[in-house]
Amino acid sequence: xxxxxxxxxxxxxxxxALAADDRVFLMGEDVGRYGGCFAVSQGLLEEFGERRVRDxxxxxxxxxxxxxxxxxxxxxxxxxxxxxNFSLLALDQILNNAATxxxxxxxxxxxxxxxxxxxxxxxQLAAQHSHTLEGIYAHIPGLRVLTPATLADARGMLAPALxxxxxxxxxxxxxxxxxxxxxxxxxxxxxxxxxxxxxPGTDVTLVAYGGSLAPTEAAAEQLATxxxxxxxxxxxxxxxxxxxxxxxxxxxTHRLVVVDNAWRSGSPSAEIAARVAEHALYxxxxxIERVCGVEVPLPYPHHLEEAALxxxxxxxxxxxxxxx
Amino acid sequence: xxxxxxDMAEGTVVEWLIGPGDEVRRGDVVATVDTEKAxxxxxxxxxxxxxxxxxxxxxKVPVGAPLALIATAAPGGPPPAGPRPSGAPAPAEPPPPAxxxxPAEPPPPTxxxxPAxxxGTGPPRPRTAPHPAGRSPxxxxxxxxxxxxxxxxxxxxPDGEVTRADVDQALRSGPPHRxxxxxxxxxxxxxxxxxxxxxxxxTTGPLRARDVVAAPAAPVAPAPPPPRPRSVTAALxxxxxxxxxxxxxxxxxxxxxxxxxxRRHNLAIPVADRVLPAAQLLHAVVRAAGAVxxxxxxxxxxxxxxxxxxxxxxxxxxxxxxxxxxxxxHADALDLDALMAALLGAxxxxxxxxxxxxEADGATLTVTNLGELGVDAVTxxxxxxxxxxxxxxxxxxxxxxxxxxxxxxxxxxATLSGDHRxxxxxxxxxxxxxxxxxxHRPEDTA
Numbered sequence: 004x005x006x007x008x009x010x011x012x013x014x015x016x017x018x019x020a021l022a023a024d025d026r027v028f029l030m031g032e033d034v035g036r037y038g039g040c041f042a043v044s045q046g047l048l049e050e051f052g053e054r055r056v057r058d059x060x061x062x063x064x065x066x067x068x069x070x071x072x073x074x075x076x077x078x079x080x081x082x083x084x085x086x087x088n089f090s091l092l093a094l095d096q097i098l099n100n101a102a103t104x105x106x107x108x109x110x111x112x113x114x115x116x117x118x119x120x121x122x123x124x125x126x127q128l129a130a131q132h133s134h135t136l137e138g139i140y141a142h143i144p145g146l147r148v149l150t151p152a153t154l155a156d157a158r159g160m161l162a163p164a165l166x167x168x169x170x171x172x173x174x175x176x177x178x179x180x181x182x183x184x185x186x187x188x189x190x191x192x193x194x195x196x197x198x199x200x201x202x203p204g205t206d207v208t209l210v211a212y213g214g215s216l217a218p219t220e221a222a223a224e225q226l227a228t229x230x231x232x233x234x235x236x237x238x239x240x241x242x243x244x245x246x247x248x249x250x251x252x253x254x255x256t257h258r259l260v261v262v263d264n265a266w267r268s269g270s271p272s273a274e275i276a277a278r279v280a281e282h283a284l285y286x287x288x289x290x291i292e293r294v295c296g297v298e299v300p301l302p303y304p305h306h307l308e309e310a311a312l313x314x315x316x317x318x319x320x321x322x323x324x325x326x327x
Numbered sequence: 328x329x330x331x332x333x334d335m336a337e338g339t340v341v342e343w344l345i346g347p348g349d350e351v352r353r354g355d356v357v358a359t360v361d362t363e364k365a366x367x368x369x370x371x372x373x374x375x376x377x378x379x380x381x382x383x384x385x386x387k388v389p390v391g392a393p394l395a396l397i398a399t400a401a402p403g404g405p406p407p408a409g410p411r412p413s414g415a416p417a418p419a420e421p422p423p424p425a426x427x428x429x430p431a432e433p434p435p436p437t438x439x440x441x442p443a444x445x446x447g448t449g450p451p452r453p454r455t456a457p458h459p460a461g462r463s464p465x466x467x468x469x470x471x472x473x474x475x476x477x478x479x480x481x482x483x484x485p486d487g488e489v490t491r492a493d494v495d496q497a498l499r500s501g502p503p504h505r506x507x508x509x510x511x512x513x514x515x516x517x518x519x520x521x522x523x524x525x526x527x528x529x530t531t532g533p534l535r536a537r538d539v540v541a542a543p544a545a546p547v548a549p550a551p552p553p554p555r556p557r558s559v560t561a562a563l564x565x566x567x568x569x570x571x572x573x574x575x576x577x578x579x580x581x582x583x584x585x586x587x588x589x590r591r592h593n594l595a596i597p598v599a600d601r602v603l604p605a606a607q608l609l610h611a612v613v614r615a616a617g618a619v620x621x622x623x624x625x626x627x628x629x630x631x632x633x634x635x636x637x638x639x640x641x642x643x644x645x646x647x648x649x650x651x652x653x654x655x656x657h658a659d660a661l662d663l664d665a666l667m668a669a670l671l672g673a674x675x676x677x678x679x680x681x682x683x684x685x686e687a688d689g690a691t692l693t694v695t696n697l698g699e700l701g702v703d704a705v706t707x708x709x710x711x712x713x714x715x716x717x718x719x720x721x722x723x724x725x726x727x728x729x730x731x732x733x734x735x736x737x738x739x740x741a742t743l744s745g746d747h748r749x750x751x752x753x754x755x756x757x758x759x760x761x762x763x764x765x766x767h768r769p770e771d772t773a
Binding site (some may be wrong): 060257285286287289327 | 511514533
């Protein structure tokens with residue numbers, strides 16, 4: 004066991020991947036000399052050299068496209084896009100090329116590309132750097148969308164993502180980079196197909212992913228002191244969605260609260276609610292509750308940013324309504 | 328009591344649609360009467376105010392007996408004590424020649440007349456079970472027109488039956504309050520045999536699973552089932568055709584000797600107990616099913632479970648459309664006369680929507696007889712989870728070879744629909760042959 008930060012856990016995964024396979028290289032804005040916009044790749048340029056850690060121009064469409072080309076050519080690129088808001092500039096490449104080429108080539112062309120995308124709110128980076136847009140990518144068939152929210156997942160998701168023969172997006176929570184915790188010394192690759200029950204419970208299922216996991220776990224802790232046993236499910240994978248874990252949990256607790264930093268309309272929370280209504284209606288003992296981001300561009304002031312996001316108190320209140 | 332048929336001698340009031348104080352107009356339907364043949368809505372011959380009802384529900388009275396008093400002037404006067412003065416309440420029907428109408432219960436001398444509270448005006452009685460929809464066609468019509476579910480209305484009639492007054496009350500009180508019940512609570516209630524709507528009655532918030540768990544267990548005796556609605560038949564038959572690979576066989580059975588035996592049998596017994604040819608056919612099926620047990624039972628979880636006796640389902644077409652399948656349990660223990668009696672009782676109850684719960688379920692083999700409808704043969708659909716269905720067409724005189732001659736004999740076409748998962752054609756053929764053999768056993772009484 005060692006105390007480590009999310010930033011260091013992501014870096015350890017990258018270092019391991021670069022060391023393990025010569026075809027792996029990292030590219031993106033400021034990943035080299037500057038050490039990464041959020042200091043995730045600090046020291047990797049010095050360690051692996053310019054051929055393996057490449058700074059790119061400020062042009063998401065170009066360098067994601069280049070990553071797709073490199074992947075088609077046999078390399079195993081890891082492309083970093085500075086924030087999820089900027090990833091939209093590469094959406095054309097991701098959707099129209101990376102996600103479709105295997106289908107359009109009749110299976111002849113795979114795109115074994117990993118795209119790392121810092122995402123989410125909480126650091127007062129205002130409306131152009133703070134949104135939660137993972138759901139846009141979770142909408143696209145042909146992609147795998149990962150949302151590591153624990154140190155073990157931050158450390159262990161990159162290796163299986165690189166092993167995947169198709170494009171994988173890894174959404175890293177900006178707010179978590181500096182957060183520290185305990186990580187076993189032998190932490191290694193983790194499963195990237197299933198959701199995880201982070202806390203067992205009997206009275207209500209709280210579903211969260213990425214940036215909403217921490218407030219949800221805190222809410223479960225607070226509910227427990229009041230005698231409400233909340234089960235916390237961390238989705239971990241937004242696409243392909245592991246609905247079975249969610250349905251099994253709802254079958255145990257009969258109540259569902261979905262917590263999502265994204266805007267409510269059309270968010271992953273809506274997909275979860277729909278799947279449960281489709282497949283587990285007769286397990287539900289209360290209306291499905293959703294605690295989501297307020298549908299505004301995320302404000303810059305700290306207290307307004309807080310107010311626009313699901314907080315512990317909001318999750319606790321929703322769980323109480325569900326338990327009745 | 329009006330004469331509602333040439334051969335009608337008496338009738339039973341099964342429902343009053345009016346009560347004292349109601350205004351009625353000539354032509355209004357005021358009561359439903361059972362004539363032994365049918366339930367008939369009785370119309371009023373007079374206009375005025377109902378003074379009192381003279382015949383209680385369930386009472387059988389001869390044709391011509393007065394049923395109610397209708398005041399054609401202001402109501403509330405004392406009942407007539409002698410011949411009717413003009414303007415006094417007039418019997419709805421011509422009074423019997425001998426006596427003036429008498430109230431069903433003479434009032435105590437000191438008190439003003441107190442007619443027995445007619446049904447429909449008392450407080451709603453707790454209903455022991457979801458009662459079949461009101462028997463009165465009028466009640467059904469009114470409810471249907473208003474989009475009300477009769478089964479969901481509180482009934483104040485006999486046995487909690489829904490009367491016209493109940494329908495009107497429901498209409499007055501606006502749309503029925505739909506209790507809020509969580510899907511899980513609803514499912515739990517069903518699994519425990521509880522009525523979620525009843526549990527939700529009187530609660531303010533939505534009914535939740537914990538309320539169901541806390542509720543007392545359901546009574547052991549299951550409620551008698553309502554008549555099988557169209558949707559149930561539809562679902563069952565669709566499932567049958569989806570899941571059961573049917574095979575079909577048919578054979579012609581000559582009934583000359585059997586019908587002659589039946590004729591002789593019937594000569595020796597009272598007219599009321601006479602056995603119909605249909606019962607003779609059923610009797611043969613029951614005995615054949617005993618001889619070919621592979622077709623008497625259920626297909627459950629990919630294997631055949633033989634019946635613990637022959638429980639014969641008899642498909643009965645309902646007057647108002649639809650199908651009911653009463654079950655004659657342990658039909659193999661009944662002789663022909665007992666089978667006839669059981670058939671009459673069950674078919675009658677099925678048609679009146681008063682099937683007992685024990686008669687609604689558990690058939691191991693079903694027979695459908697469409698002979699009455701004049702069809703030659705019926706190739707039926709098996710009732711899951713049974714594995715066979717026997718069908719009979721009409722008994723008709725047909726050309727029949729006998730030795731070198733061609734004679735005319737009564738002949739019926741018997742068919743078998745078999746579940747090919749459970750049996751093969753050879754087994755089905757054995758059953759049809761066995762039915763034929765049973766109908767040709769001369770030593771049989773019938």
